[in-house]
Amino acid sequence: MSTKTAPAPSDTASDDEKAKGGGKKKILLIVLVLALLGGAAWFFLLRPSGEAEPEAVPGEVLVLEPVQINLAESHYLRIGVALQLIEGAEELDGSKALDAVIEIFSGRSAEELTKPAGRHKLKKELSHALEESYHGEVMGVYFTEFVTQ
Incomplete structure (x- = not known):
């Protein structure tokens, strides 16, 4: 085979x-x-070269007197703020900052302010308003008092 x-x-x-x-x-x-x-x-x-704008150096902290703000549904907020100035910033008048605080926080609900996300959003909005009002001489904002009732 x-x-x-x-x-x-x-x-x-x-x-x-x-x-x-x-x-x-x-x-x-x-x-x-x-x-x-x-x-x-x-x-x-x-x-980008990264040399466009030098980082702002923190300067003094301007503490403002706390204010009471009317909220929605007969609640109120007692809020104190401090402004972080850039180094070399001239003495600032806090009236613009207090006006911005009142404008941004007035009429809000207490619920919105008790949630961290709501506070963070409003703080960011306040920081932006202060940067514009003070032409870059304020680089940050801190809450020194924040009480709702």
Whole structure:
């Protein structure tokens, strides 16, 4: 009995298959090199220099007298604030800050003020208003008293 065996598969791929695999590798290598060159060009040429504005240095803290503010539904808020001034800021009048506090907190619900997220949102709004009112001489605001009833 004679049996024929199938020829063993060759370990080497045909020339066409080699050319296709090598072409894909070349394209991938070119794309990778271009991405690296683009990233390096951005890093050295286009990124922000970081020298545009120097960081403000904290100066004195101006503590203002607490005020009572009417809230919604016959509640009230007794709030005290302190302003973090930048170094070299001239003596500031606190009336603009107290006006902003009254404007922002008046008429709010006591519920809104007792939640940390609500207080944080209003503090951020107050900080923004104070930066504008004092033309950048106030860099932060702190609550020194915060009582609702």
